[in-house]
Amino acid sequence: MKIFKPLLYLAILATFFGCGKRYSIVRSARGEYHIDSTLTLDSGIVKTYLPYKRKMEAQMNAVLGESAVALEKERGTESLLGNFYADAVASEARKLFSFDFTIPTTKGGLRNEIPKGKITLSTIFELMPFENELVLLKLKGTDVQQLLNFIAASNGQPVSGLQMTISDKKPVNLLINGKPFNVADTYTVLTSDYLANGGDNTKGLATPLERKTIGLRVRDALVNYVKNQTASGKVINAQLDGRIKEN
Incomplete structure (x- = not known):
């Protein structure tokens, strides 16, 4: 393996100006x-x-808590x-601001699984190694519809804060905060700046009516x-609750 880099910059000529160098x-x-070896x-x-x-x-190995179950990236x-991940971020963000629902990451953004047992700071850094900030987006119902279509199309x-059934890659039976989705309404969505800027080809977030950075990093919310x-x-005991089902 070869690494090419500037090694030395040598100042070998001194010029005197006034009293200084x-x-x-x-x-x-x-x-x-x-x-190599x-x-x-x-x-x-x-x-x-x-x-x-x-x-x-010492800092990274500090134990933050414990998970009663293995938190896995199951297919489905x-x-x-x-x-x-989503519930943790929502819980911490709601202490600062109100919003309708959150999509803080995509499945591809879940960088590592969390085994059953102790959760260390290193565990969270491995799950979320980036410095992404949480942002609030006020969206028209038509933009939310695009986002919901994206979620359904990507299974x-x-x-x-969101419930849906996926039927033929389309979202149906939509509930936001327990209320039926209305395309004529506006909604406030919590997400990361990465997704808000178009990361992972996320749809529906590009043209918000308002955008606000809340001063909380995604990783800090998890920690x-x-x-x-x-x-x-309490211990972490996440459940599959049917928030997104497939028909």
Whole structure:
């Protein structure tokens, strides 16, 4: 394996202006390094980063809570992992703002499963390694219809506050916050900035009537939810509840 990179920029000519010194680069060198088994360990570098490595590992291995079940990315219209993710984000965001339903990620955005047992900070980082922010979108009913069509056509996505049946890849029997969907109404949807910006080819979010960043990262919402459940003496026990069914 070869890595090509600028190695050294040497300032070898000093020009004096008044009482101060200014330096300018007149020549740069470029080196080629082979990354393989012939490289020897540099103890100086190890000593430099080891304290930071130990501190980071201590933080990442801190136990936040416990899951009573394995949160898996099951194939189907909903999954335990997707339900946990969407409900956790919705629960924390509702402490700040009200909204009708959430689609905080897609199935492809669920980066790792959570095994039964202890949930560490590292577990959440592996599930959500990105710095995505949560945003509120006020949408026309016609845009929400596009979003619902997208969810149905992709055989379900992680959602909370939304119920639907998928029939021939179309959404039917739609309930938002327990009320029938009305295309003439406007709705406030909680999602990530990634999806709001068109990530994962998500439909219906591109032209909101209003957009608001709420000051909460998706990962922080997940971390806070697990911590709060633990503080309340609860474990994570997600269920398949039929929020998205297939006819």
